[in-house]
Amino acid sequence: MDVALKGFGEVVKTVTLRVRRYDPEKESLPTYMEYKVPVQKGMTVLDGILYVKEHIDPSLSARYSCRMGICGSCGMIIDGKERLACQTQILELKKDLIKVDPMGNYKIVKDLVPDLSKLFRNHEAVKPYIVREEEKPTAEYLQTPEQREKYGMFTDCILCGACLSACPTSAADELYLGPQALAQAFRYISDSRDTGFYERLNVLDSKHGVWRCHFSGACSEVCPKGVDPALGIQLLKEVLTKNIFVKYKQVPSPVGPERKSVVETS
Ligand code: SF4
Ligand code: FES
The missing domain is CATH 1.10.1060.10 (Alpha-helical ferredoxin)
Known part of the structure; x- marks a missing residue:
């Protein structure tokens, strides 16, 4: 079983992640891509992003490490607010469409990865x-x-x-x-x-x-x-x-x- 869905149980809904994509080495402007993600209880936004990488678009870039709110790597703007993707439960956002942007006030390395x-x-x-x-x-x-x-x-x-x-x-x-x-x-x-x-x-x-x-x-x-x-x-x-x-x-x-x-x- 893939990493994103492992051990979470049954799918309770599907959400759309609307993710900002931008490769400054190849593109002059960012664009948004939408990905449909099956959601199980306990899934975080980071799990959703990993699902996208494994099943839909491996070129999506995000930074993470500990997956437990300790390393500080996975900060991004989720549903309009800065949050840790690994600590943000998808179901708690109560949205069918979730916008995901890289953090502001930083240069962008790629997609959701800011240059810190x-x-x-x-x-x-x-x-x-x-x-x-x-x-x-x-x-x-x-x-x-x-x-x-x-x-x-x-x-x-x-x-x-x-x-x-x-x-x-x-x-x-x-x-x-x-x-x-x-x-x-x-x-x-x-x-x-x-x-x-x-x-x-x-x-x-x-x-x-x-x-x-x-x-x-x-x-x-x-x-x-x-x-x-x-x-x-x-x-x-x-x-x-x-x-x-x-x-x-x-x-x-x-x-x-x-x-x-x-x-x-x-
Ligand atoms: S938001 Fe600022 S003060 Fe809070 S943990 Fe992150 S870097 Fe530290
Ligand atoms: S992956 Fe370490 S804080 Fe989110």
Whole structure:
């Protein structure tokens, strides 16, 4: 039995997947193709796409890996909203015709496969790791549950890129850092073990940085992992507002063993 239909039981309905097709190396404009897919209880949109690939059109391209909402590979716009294809039950959409588009605000590699280079570049730009002044840690950096609570939600990000796809500022400003990277900047700056605020300041306080967010909230509406990037960005603005005078008054960054994280001291 084919992969898409294996183990799901009887077919309960047929839906049409209306999928955007585009090969930028061969075509100047995208087109839409419609595929009829037999649906069984439990089938996801990704299963439907795999059915199309196996039975109707093997040239359809999509990206996926874990098929369990962990790897962040299968983000696409399904029925008008950014979702993970492997986590979207076809029957729960309650539609006979389901439109499937690649995520927005990215270049397209082919069909439903976006080029996520921009997302990863922005992520890297905010130094998404613990920055410490000590060159050689001598012991484990301890943290209380309350300290972890400050950033806990933001550790759930799986880098799927749905938030950047939905963000109107990212649509208008190609160089905008975007909700994923800014929320991760807050995640690390608010970590009691991190002392890298001033190393991140230039990129955050740039014309493509945190102040470009107009708080539309679209990022948080679409995040499939329940992260609230819009909240992270507003909290980041608060941290910057409380600490940014250091940059403009040319006061040297506080250094030394007594230094605490910016969030703790603000
Ligand atoms: S914040 Fe949510 S939507 Fe954005 S990349 Fe992370 S998991 Fe995906
Ligand atoms: S395939 Fe991994 S999140 Fe969907």
